[in-house]
Amino acid sequence: MRLAPHLHRLGNDLVACYLVDTDQGITLIDAGLPGHWQDLLRELRSLDKSVDDIRGLVLTHGDSDHLGFAEHLRSAHGVPVFVHAADADRTRTGEKPKVAVGPMRPGPALRFLGYSLRKKGLRTRYVGEVTEIGDGDVLDLPGSPRIVGMPGHSPGSVAVHVPVAGAVFVGDALTTRHVLTGRPGPQPAPFTDDPAEALASLDRIAGLPASWVLPGHGAPWRTSPDRVSAAVRSAVADTRA
Numbered sequence: 001m002r003l004a005p006h007l008h009r010l011g012n013d014l015v016a017c018y019l020v021d022t023d024q025g026i027t028l029i030d031a032g033l034p035g036h037w038q039d040l041l042r043e044l045r046s047l048d049k050s051v052d053d054i055r056g057l058v059l060t061h062g063d064s065d066h067l068g069f070a071e072h073l074r075s076a077h078g079v080p081v082f083v084h085a086a087d088a089d090r091t092r093t094g095e096k097p098k099v100a101v102g103p104m105r106p107g108p109a110l111r112f113l114g115y116s117l118r119k120k121g122l123r124t125r126y127v128g129e130v131t132e133i134g135d136g137d138v139l140d141l142p143g144s145p146r147i148v149g150m151p152g153h154s155p156g157s158v159a160v161h162v163p164v165a166g167a168v169f170v171g172d173a174l175t176t177r178h179v180l181t182g183r184p185g186p187q188p189a190p191f192t193d194d195p196a197e198a199l200a201s202l203d204r205i206a207g208l209p210a211s212w213v214l215p216g217h218g219a220p221w222r223t224s225p226d227r228v229s230a231a232v233r234s235a236v237a238d239t240r241a
Helices: 036-046 070-077 085-093 106-118 195-205 225-240
Strands: 002-004 007-011 016-022 025-029 054-058 081-084 131-133 146-149 158-162 167-171 175-177 184-187 212-215
Touching (some): 016 167, 081 085, 146 195, 158 195, 184 225, 195 225
Parallel strands (some): 167 212
Antiparallel strands (some): 146 158
């Protein structure tokens, strides 16, 4: 799905990852679920490109529903996988703390589970080798993605700012559709290690020049990063009222 020049989405509002297409090659942001591999191949064909044009995969964090085809891309095609140092072990092993699930409605939760099963979500392979990155890094990849540390959902959660795409990719720093309740709109993501820290981290993307804020779950959000923190905090206040 083409969102804008240089900017494409794979997947849907339940689970999404992204492709940045430039004259220098392609950068991927997150890898969704294993079954999104076929979505990636279809999108590449629509661009008259191939896997050989992919220069790197940047992970917003190390949770399994963002690792999908990452290890296949790395081991079979030699594409490097970048992740924040604080999430490197999670990416390689899947080890993570248990967190409170929070609110849930049967219908949306079952739809999320069903989609995950159809996309082979139980077959995720963890990543054998990663390149560790940190807050403030500008990666030598197409689009010159800049890393913004966003700890909270996980210790190594990041936002990825790609100016040529006019986009900030935020992973699970927030969601625009809660996969367990079906509630639409910007709000905190479920399965978050430290909700208070995640909320505070949203201030870190304010001031970035972009017109898209793109989560791993939920609809693409056409907005300024300056508005993100207030919108999510407002949603939190509404749920507590």
